[in-house]
Every structure is written in C-alpha cells, then in structure tokens.
Amino acid sequence: MNATRIDSCPICKGKHLIHKLSHTDSISNKTFDILQCCDCGLHITQHAPRLHEMNEFYPDSNSACYKPAQDHCDKWLDTMLSQWYKEQVKIVREETERYSGVLLEVGCKEGYFANAIRNNGWIAHAVEHDPTAREYGNKRFLLQIEDGSRLFDINPRSYNVVVAWDTLGEAADIHRTIDKLAQLIVKDGTLIIAFHNATCDDSNHYAASWSGWNAPRKRWHLTPNAFKKLVEQHNLSIVNERHSRRRAIITATTSEWKHSNKKSLLATLLHNLKLIMAKPRQYTYIIYTLKHKQQ
Numbered sequence: 001m002n003a004t005r006i007d008s009c010p011i012c013k014g015k016h017l018i019h020k021l022s023h024t025d026s027i028s029n030k031t032f033d034i035l036q037c038c039d040c041g042l043h044i045t046q047h048a049p050r051l052h053e054m055n056e057f058y059p060d061s062n063s064a065c066y067k068p069a070q071d072h073c074d075k076w077l078d079t080m081l082s083q084w085y086k087e088q089v090k091i092v093r094e095e096t097e098r099y100s101g102v103l104l105e106v107g108c109k110e111g112y113f114a115n116a117i118r119n120n121g122w123i124a125h126a127v128e129h130d131p132t133a134r135e136y137g138n139k140r141f142l143l144q145i146e147d148g149s150r151l152f153d154i155n156p157r158s159y160n161v162v163v164a165w166d167t168l169g170e171a172a173d174i175h176r177t178i179d180k181l182a183q184l185i186v187k188d189g190t191l192i193i194a195f196h197n198a199t200c201d202d203s204n205h206y207a208a209s210w211s212g213w214n215a216p217r218k219r220w221h222l223t224p225n226a227f228k229k230l231v232e233q234h235n236l237s238i239v240n241e242r243h244s245r246r247r248a249i250i251t252a253t254t255s256e257w258k259h260s261n262k263k264s265l266l267a268t269l270l271h272n273l274k275l276i277m278a279k280p281r282q283y284t285y286i287i288y289t290l291k292h293k294q295q
Contacts, residue, residue, distance in 0.1 A: 003047035006035065010174055010220070011230050014039030023213045026258070028057050032215045036198075040229050043198040043221035045213075051129065051149075051172050057216055058130040065110075066136060073263040080250050085116040087246055092117060092161060095240060095289040096190045101160035104184060107167025111137025111145055118143075125159075127151050129170070152176075156183040163192045166285075169218040178234050187292065191236065194244075194287040195222040201280050202252050209259035212251050212284070224286060231290065240289040248284035249275060 008015045016038035023045075024031045033046040049057065059065055093099060100121040108114045108126035110133045118124040128134045129148035137145045162184050171177035178193075185191055196212030197203070198221035203210045213221065222230075224241075231238055249272050256271055257263050 003049055004219075006044050006046055009037040009040060009042055009044070011042050011226050011233075012037065012040040017044065021208045023208050023215045025057060025216060027059055027063075030057075030216075034213060034215065034221065037226070040226045041199060041223040042226035043223070045215040045219045045221070048216040048219045054129065054217065055131065058132055061132055061136075063132075066132075071263065072265045073257070073268065076265060076268070077250070077253060080246065080253070081112070084244075084246050084250060085112050087244060088113045088163075088165065089116050089120050091242070091244075091287060092122075092163065092192065095192060096161055098160065102158070103161040103163065104154070104159045106151060106162065106164040106181065107148065107170060108137065108143075108145055109133050111141050111143045113163075113165065114143055114145070115141040152180055154184060157186050157189075159184050159189060160186060161190045161192065163194075165194050166196055166218075168193055169195060169220040169222060171220070174220050174230065175233070178230065178236075182234060182236055182290075182292065185292070189292075191290040192287065193227075193290065194247075194285060195227070196251060197223055197282055197284060197286050199223045200248075200282040200284040201278075202248070202255060202284050206255040206259050209255055210251075211254040211258060227286075227288065231288075235293050236290045237293050238288050239291050242287045242289075243283035244285045244287060245276065248280075251284055 014037050017035045018038060020034045020036040020043060022031050022033050035044045035046050102123045103117055105114050105126040108128045111126060114124045114126040126143060126145045127148045127150055128145050134145045137143050162181050164181065168174065168177065181191055203212055252272065252275055253268050256268060
C-alpha cells in the first residue's frame with residue numbers, strides 16, 4: 001500500500017503536528033495514527049491509503065450494515081437513523097428556504113438521504129467512492145449514484161444545493177474538493193457541509209473508540225476553528241451554524257458499543273439520557289451553511 005505521509009497541515013501549513021491517538025479500523029483491523037495540528041486544530045490520519053487503494057477499507061456486501069437488524073439494539077439504532085434522514089431533509093428545507101430544487105449529495109453512502117430528499121420533491125443526484133454502497137443504493141432505491149471520482153466532471157452551476165454530510169474529510173485534496181463544491185452551486189445556491197467535531201466532548205471521552213474518527217476512510221478530522229480557516233481561503237461565507245443532537249446520540253451509541261465491546265439497550269438509553277441532559281462544551285456534530293461571498 002502506497003500510503004500518504006503528511007508532514008504539514010493542509011489548512012494552515014503549520015508543521016507542529018503531534019500524535020493524538022492510534023485508531024484501529026474495524027473493517028481491515030489495521031491501525032492508523034491520528035495527528036493533531038497545534039496551530040489550527042485539524043486532526044489528520046497519517047499514512048491514509050490513496051483513493052484507488054481504499055477498497056479493502058470499505059465493508060463488503062456481507063457486512064452487518066447490509067443485513068436486517070438482528071436484535072433490539074440494532075433495531076433501535078435503525079429507528080434513530082431513519083429519524084436522522086428525516087432531520088436532514090428538514091435541515092435542507094430550513095437552510096435553503098426551499099421545498100424543491102436540484103441537489104447533489106457528495107459521499108452519499110447507501111443513498112438513504114438522497115432517497116429521502118427525492119421523496120420530498122427534490123431532484124437528487126449523488127456520488128460515492130464505496131462501490132458496495134453505490135450498488136446497494138442503486139438497487140434498493142433505484143438511484144443513479146455515480147463513482148466519487150466523477151465529481152470533478154460535473155459542470156459548474158448545476159445545483160441549487162450541494163450537501164456533504166461528514167464526507168469532506170474523505171477528500172484526497174481538501175482544497176480542490178471544497179473549491180469544486182463551491183463551483184457546483186448556482187449564484188444564489190447553498191452549500192451545506194457537516195462534520196464530526198474532532199475536539200468534542202465524546203471524542204475525548206471515547207478516545208480511540210470514538211466512531212467519529214472513521215479512519216482511514218476519513219483523512220481530515222475537522223474542528224470549528226480549522227473549518228473556518230479553510231472557508232476563509234475559498235471565497236465562501238458561513239451564513240449559519242447548527243448542531244444535531246440526534247446525530248450526536250447515534251455517534252455516542254456506536255462509540256459506547258465499541259468502547260464496552262457489548263451492546264446493551266438499557267445501558268445505551270441511560271447513557272443517551274445523560275448525554276441529552278448534559279450541556280456539552282463542544283458539540284459532536286456541526287452543520288454549516290455556506291454561500292458565495294457577495295462580490
């Protein structure tokens with residue numbers, strides 16, 4: 001594997017990178033170091049494989065994520081995820097003040113959100129690197145998900161809305177990718193970028209077991225400070241910032257199961273009740289709405 005070594009931060013160009021933790025990927029069972037930039041806060045997966053070598057790090061069709069829920073815990077998680085897809089539709093409506101339009105989802109996984117937004121009156125297009133996820137979404141939802149590499153072939157100003165739900169961090173070149181996302185929206189279009197905050201309370205609590213890392217598929221682990229520095233470099237303005245408690249609960253749930261190496265519905269519900277009642281210092285899942293800067 002011809003992995004990529006990072007010696008400086010791609011956002012602030014800082015060279016003060018320290019080792020944060022080592023994260024073991026549950027699919028390949030390989031361990032990757034997560035580095036932290038001391039200058040802007042970006043976290044980086046060291047020696048992440050190149051995109052054309054990533055197939056061994058995607059789940060195959062026999063993975064649990066492609067099988068029906070087996071127990072009460074899995075069924076509860078499926079219910080939470082279904083509610084999350086509905087929340088995503090609501091977020092798009094509220095942030096765009098639109099109930100229809102042409103939308104692109106970048107990194108759609110199995111296509112659940114693309115299907116949900118299409119069922120709510122939108123024309124939905126999607127791209128995804130994972131071949132198994134693409135095939136699953138195209139068969140189950142009759143979508144036309146294209147390979148992620150096709151993103152750079154799409155004509156500029158093609159969409160009212162472009163969304164990237166925690167997938168900007170998967171980009172081989174984060175600057176080239178955010179530039180392309182900005183080019184794809186029309187003049188008054190909306191770009192929605194969300195990510196798991198690498199400095200949130202749960203990332204510190206669960207450490208290497210935090211499911212928000214998702215390394216090596218995710219190369220760049222964003223923080224609010226790093227993201228704002230990135231946006232400043234690309235002729236975009238942040239017009240709104242929000243967070244999702246539901247997405248935070250889903251992430252905490254999968255992290256708890258990995259951390260304790262067991263699934264317990266009662267323990268999960270008690271943990272999530274505590275999470276709901278607590279006032280976080282740093283939100284887990286942050287959603288930014290961006291527009292072109294006014295010229």
